[in-house]
Amino acid sequence: MTDPVTQKGANTDSSQQSTIEKTRVAAVHALDTARDGARDVADRTVQVIEANPLPMLIGGMAVGALAGALLPRSNREAALLAPVGRKLRTTTTDAVHNAKTTGLAELGALGLSKGALSEQGGKLVGGILTALVTAGTAAMTASKEAKAKSDASAE
Numbered sequence: 001m002t003d004p005v006t007q008k009g010a011n012t013d014s015s016q017q018s019t020i021e022k023t024r025v026a027a028v029h030a031l032d033t034a035r036d037g038a039r040d041v042a043d044r045t046v047q048v049i050e051a052n053p054l055p056m057l058i059g060g061m062a063v064g065a066l067a068g069a070l071l072p073r074s075n076r077e078a079a080l081l082a083p084v085g086r087k088l089r090t091t092t093t094d095a096v097h098n099a100k101t102t103g104l105a106e107l108g109a110l111g112l113s114k115g116a117l118s119e120q121g122g123k124l125v126g127g128i129l130t131a132l133v134t135a136g137t138a139a140m141t142a143s144k145e146a147k148a149k150s151d152a153s154a155e
Contacts, residue, residue: 049056107117 104114107113
C-alpha cells in the first residue's frame with residue numbers, strides 16, 4: 001500500500017523540478033534572444049559606420065570634446081600635456097602661416113591680387129543675391145497667377 005504523505009511529497013518534488021526546468025528554459029531563451037538582438041545592433045552599427053565614416057568620426061570627436069570639456073583637468077594632466085599643447089600650437093601656427101604665404105604667392109603668380117579677389121567675391125555675392133531676388137519674385141508672381149486662376153475657376 002502507498003503512503004499518502006510520501007506520495008504527496010513525490011508530487012511536490014516533481015512539480016518543483018518542472019518549475020525549475022521551465023524557468024531554466026525561459027532564461028536560456030531570453031539569453032539567446034538578447035544575444036541575437038545585440039548581434040543585430042552591432043551588425044547594423046558596423047554597416048552605418050562603413051556607409052558614413054565621416055559623420056561617425058565627427059560625432060565621435062564631438063562626444064570626446066564634450067567629455068573633455070565636462071571632466072575637470074587634474075594638475076598632473078596639465079603638467080604632462082602643457083609641452084604637447086605648446087608644440088601643437090607652434091606647429092599649427094607655422095602651418096597656417098606657411099599655407100597663407102604659399103597661397104598668396106600662388107595667387108600672385110596667377111595675377112590675382114587681394115583686391116581683385118575681393119572684387120570677384122563681391123561680384124559673386126551680388127550675383128547670388130540677384131538670383132535669389134529674381135527667383136523669389138518669380139515664385140511670388142507664379143503664386144499670384146495660380147491664385148487668380150483658381151479664383152476665376154471657382155466663380
